[in-house]
Amino acid sequence: MKEFDPIAYKKMVKEHQENDNPTAWFDSIYTDAQGDYKAVFWADLEPSPYLVKWLKENPGFIENTPLSKQKKAIVVGCGVGDDAEALSEYGYEVIGFDISKEAINLCKKRYPNSKVKYLVADLFDYDKQWFQNFDVVYECNTIQVLPGKYRIQARIAISNLLKKHGHALVSCRSRKKGEQEDDIPLPLDYDEINKFVIDDNLEEISFLAYDDTQVPSIPHFFAIYKKNKE
Numbered sequence: 001m002k003e004f005d006p007i008a009y010k011k012m013v014k015e016h017q018e019n020d021n022p023t024a025w026f027d028s029i030y031t032d033a034q035g036d037y038k039a040v041f042w043a044d045l046e047p048s049p050y051l052v053k054w055l056k057e058n059p060g061f062i063e064n065t066p067l068s069k070q071k072k073a074i075v076v077g078c079g080v081g082d083d084a085e086a087l088s089e090y091g092y093e094v095i096g097f098d099i100s101k102e103a104i105n106l107c108k109k110r111y112p113n114s115k116v117k118y119l120v121a122d123l124f125d126y127d128k129q130w131f132q133n134f135d136v137v138y139e140c141n142t143i144q145v146l147p148g149k150y151r152i153q154a155r156i157a158i159s160n161l162l163k164k165h166g167h168a169l170v171s172c173r174s175r176k177k178g179e180q181e182d183d184i185p186l187p188l189d190y191d192e193i194n195k196f197v198i199d200d201n202l203e204e205i206s207f208l209a210y211d212d213t214q215v216p217s218i219p220h221f222f223a224i225y226k227k228n229k230e
């Protein structure tokens with residue numbers, strides 16, 4: 001396994017972003033793990049506790065209904081699969097997709113008997129049948145690793161996956177406006193995440209700002225939005 005070097009990593013990401021090639025480097029993070037999903041430096045190796053809390057109250061099936069009533073969820077940039085598996089465990093029919101082929105290989109190797117459909121796909125060019133087709137869209141840390149206009153495109157593409165009455169769950173690092181503007185990853189400030197409401201017309205159902213358990217701790221947002229209109 002290749003040792004993670006944060007300085008070289010940030011330089012590599014910045015170069016890709018400056019060359020307007022912002023998604024070409026993701027696969028290298030997974031290939032550097034050389035087949036070991038535990039070696040992917042950004043993987044928590046457990047589902048978000050905030051996602052699990054929500055799933056306990058909002059499972060993807062209603063008992064004693066036919067399987068066709070199962071709700072559909074999609075996980076954007078699913079990485080090594082923990083959040084997709086949690087949605088599946090709570091009864092959702094799940095697609096987990098990632099632009100990285102090696103991330104998807106790791107998911108399939110890690111969960112050989114999974115019910116999740118793991119796919120290589122691009123948030124910026126996904127299957128037209130996915131448009132407004134999901135009850136739940138889960139996004140964790142994808143927008144923050146993209147630059148400039150791609151962040152806006154990503155947010156819109158996420159919102160467009162939602163069917164009417166569907167929920168988008170958005171988890172990310174956060175920052176105060178005007179701070180950390182050159183950081184990699186670049187956390188979202190409140191105005192940016194609130195564009196799910198202001199520009200995409202979603203309703204804010206809940207919004208949590210919290211510090212994680214790392215030392216030193218890193219501020220995060222966990223927001224839940226609902227689509228009320230077509």
Ligand SMILES: C[S@@+](CC[C@H](N)C(=O)[O-])C[C@H]1O[C@@H](n2cnc3c(N)ncnc32)[C@H](O)[C@@H]1O
Nearest residue numbers: 026077078079098099100122123124140141142
């Ligand atoms: C910081 S990682 C987070 C991975 C995972 N969600 C997690 O929380 O561990 C961002 C993920 O988004 C994926 N990604 C970036 N751009 C993408 C795109 N345009 N379409 C699909 N996946 C993308 C990357 O390959 C990577 O797996």
